[in-house]
Amino acid sequence: MNGFAPVLNVLARIMLGFSFAFLVPLSWAWSLDSVALRNVWLTGMALTFCAGLLILLLTTRHRRELQPRDGFLLVNLVWLVLPAFSAVPLMLSIDGLSWTDAYFESMSALTATGATVLSGLDDLPTSVNVWRCFLQLIGGLGIMLLVVAVLPLLGLGGVQLYKAETPGPMKDARLTPRIAETARGLWSVYFVFSVACMLAYRWAGMSWPDAFMHTCTTMGLGGFSSHDASFGYWNSARVEGVAIVFMALAGISFARYFIVWRARSLMSLLRDVEVRAYAFVLVASVLVLSIVLVAHDTYSDGMEALRAAAFHVVSVATTTGYASADYALWPVFAPVWLMFLGCFVSCAGSTGGGIKMVRMVLLIKQARRELVRTIHPRIVNPVIMGQATIPATVIASVMAYMLIYGATIVGLTILMLLSGLDVVTALSAVVATVNNIGPGLGQVGPAANFGVLTDFQTWVCTVGMLMGRLELLAVMVLFLPQFWRK
Numbered sequence: 001m002n003g004f005a006p007v008l009n010v011l012a013r014i015m016l017g018f019s020f021a022f023l024v025p026l027s028w029a030w031s032l033d034s035v036a037l038r039n040v041w042l043t044g045m046a047l048t049f050c051a052g053l054l055i056l057l058l059t060t061r062h063r064r065e066l067q068p069r070d071g072f073l074l075v076n077l078v079w080l081v082l083p084a085f086s087a088v089p090l091m092l093s094i095d096g097l098s099w100t101d102a103y104f105e106s107m108s109a110l111t112a113t114g115a116t117v118l119s120g121l122d123d124l125p126t127s128v129n130v131w132r133c134f135l136q137l138i139g140g141l142g143i144m145l146l147v148v149a150v151l152p153l154l155g156l157g158g159v160q161l162y163k164a165e166t167p168g169p170m171k172d173a174r175l176t177p178r179i180a181e182t183a184r185g186l187w188s189v190y191f192v193f194s195v196a197c198m199l200a201y202r203w204a205g206m207s208w209p210d211a212f213m214h215t216c217t218t219m220g221l222g223g224f225s226s227h228d229a230s231f232g233y234w235n236s237a238r239v240e241g242v243a244i245v246f247m248a249l250a251g252i253s254f255a256r257y258f259i260v261w262r263a264r265s266l267m268s269l270l271r272d273v274e275v276r277a278y279a280f281v282l283v284a285s286v287l288v289l290s291i292v293l294v295a296h297d298t299y300s301d302g303m304e305a306l307r308a309a310a311f312h313v314v315s316v317a318t319t320t321g322y323a324s325a326d327y328a329l330w331p332v333f334a335p336v337w338l339m340f341l342g343c344f345v346s347c348a349g350s351t352g353g354g355i356k357m358v359r360m361v362l363l364i365k366q367a368r369r370e371l372v373r374t375i376h377p378r379i380v381n382p383v384i385m386g387q388a389t390i391p392a393t394v395i396a397s398v399m400a401y402m403l404i405y406g407a408t409i410v411g412l413t414i415l416m417l418l419s420g421l422d423v424v425t426a427l428s429a430v431v432a433t434v435n436n437i438g439p440g441l442g443q444v445g446p447a448a449n450f451g452v453l454t455d456f457q458t459w460v461c462t463v464g465m466l467m468g469r470l471e472l473l474a475v476m477v478l479f480l481p482q483f484w485r486k
Contacts, residue, residue, distance in 0.1 A: 005059040006059070006062050006063055006064045006066065007073050008059045008062075009055075011052075011081065012053070012056035013056065015049075015051060015052030015081070016053065018085070019046075019052060020045070021138060022044050022045035023041075024131070024134050025041050025089070025128070025130045026042065026127070028126050028127040032125075033125045033126060040092045041127065041131075043092065044085065044092075048085040072474050072477055075470060079466055079470060083103055083106035086109070087102035090102045090131070093125065101117040101118075101451070104459075104461065104462050105132065107462050109132050110136075111139055111353075111465045111469035112136050112140045112319075112351060112436055113223075113319075113436040113437070113438055113469075114222045114319075114321035114436075114437070114439070115321075115432060115433055115449075116449050119449060119451060121227055121228050122227050124226075129226040132224050133213035133217050134213075134216050136224055137194065137219060138220075139220060141220075141254065189254050189261065193219055193246070194216075196246075197218055197219055197246045198211050198215040199211075201214055201239070201242055203242075205236055205238060210226055214226075218247055219250050221318050221346070221350070222321070222438075223439075225322065230322050230446075231311070231323065244311055244314045247315060247320050247322075248282065250318065250351050251317070251318035251346045251347060252350055253275075256269055256347075273385050274348065274358045277357055277361050278345060278346075281317070281341070281357075282313060282314060286306070286310045286313045289338075290302070290306045290310075292334060293331070296331045312324070316338040316339065316341060317342055317345035318342075318350075319352040319435060319436050319437045320438070321432075323447075327446055328441055328442075335441055335445075336441075339428060342431075342432070343435050344356065344357060353436025353437065354435040354436070354468075358385075359398050359401065361385065362394070362398050363398065363402065365384075400473075401472065408434060408464075408472060409430055412460055416430060420454075428441035428442055428444065429442075429450070429461055430460075433464035433465045434467060436469060
């Protein structure tokens with residue numbers, strides 16, 4: 001117990017901080033919802049705070065500097081425990097919602113996945129929708145990244161947590177000498193973009209509650225909405241335009257924006273290989289999909305096709321998951337290509353999911369390197385990105401990640417097939433949850449939701465969301481015997 005107590009001590013402090021997040025839906029319920037709903041949020045807040053306080057009191061004598069192993073364990077505990085407490089108000093406020101579905105909804109929110117089991121969103125109390133969406137704002141950049149900024153104040157280091165939570169293969173690169181300063185800088189950029197997004201949504205025609213909620217899910221690239229029709233509710237080119245801009249911006253590393261702000265120059269952004277590849281894939285996909293939609297008479301007007309293609313390409317590719325139309329009914333190339341884009345397009349350091357564009361670029365460069373070596377076996381041909389030579393350890397890490405990624409997709413899909421699902425629904429549900437995209441295809445397509453799944457299938461998808469958010473390795477390492485040895 002003494003070995004785990006310091007980790008539980010930090011978890012308790014995180015729970016105490018997280019309990020104050022319930023004040024956000026409570027403030028909305030105070031003016032828009034009933035007294036009963038106010039009590040729901042107070043109950044959730046009190047339960048989380050008291051549980052955190054109890055764990056803190058039981059472990060207060062066991063504080064010490066976290067070791068690398070502790071960081072991985074703490075990250076997993078946070079992403080398992082916080083959804084449990086955030087699910088309680090959902091169960092209390094939504095009639096007939098089971099614990100399995102409530103936990104799935106909360107996990108989907110905190111991992112910024114956007115897959116939902118709920119229908120009738122338009123009829124839900126405002127504070128319930130606010131809670132679902134606000135969780136995505138918290139989870140978007142990473143709860144643990146916020147903790148990194150707070151831990152030094154508690155006398156605990158945060159480097160181990162930063163390495164375990166930060167998405168992408170190059171986790172050791174720091175933007176500032178102090179890791180806490182880095183975290184605070186990233187959250188400052190996140191906050192500024194969020195304020196700008198909310199004002200833009202309000203200008204485009206959303207009400208203040210909708211503008212706030214969709215800011216949370218746009219900047220978090222989560223995709224939850226307060227309406228069953230998602231962005232089809234407004235059917236507005238202006239609203240969709242605002243969403244496209246901020247989804248595309250949120251799909252780029254916030255670390256890159258931090259560097260731009262410190263240097264007062266856009267050159268580092270324009271020269272970034274990953275950003276250029278990201279922009280190229282998005283633009284090319286929009287043009288190709290527009291042509292496909294016009295060629296198949298899905299849209300008779302070229303501008304309407306371009307608008308639909310641009311919105312859905314950016315939405316799915318950045319793993320946001322908004323929809324303004326049922327793209328599952330488009331020519332089969334379109335939905336399959338959109339799901340494929342969601343697997344890799346968003347940049348490392350963004351709030352998006354998937355394997356990240358930088359890994360895809362490195363894989364392509366490594367493949368090209370091996371092809372050249374088959375012709376010239378003795379050639380010295382290192383993998384270069386920008387001006388830097390990529391170390392062999394990074395390449396090995398990417399290859400290991402891709403192996404585990406493929407095995408995870410296959411393994412979870414087989415479990416879904418064994419449970420009786422059709423292959424399209426099974427595969428797309430796994431791809432959508434592991435890559436934190438949100439909607440899949442088939443029975444879990446953009447016009448449906450994950451409420452059709454059985455409890456077993458729902459838990460499989462919940463595991464997929466957790467593994468995808470923590471980029472697989474941070475979860476899989478817990479299953480190694482070496483992890484638990486002293």
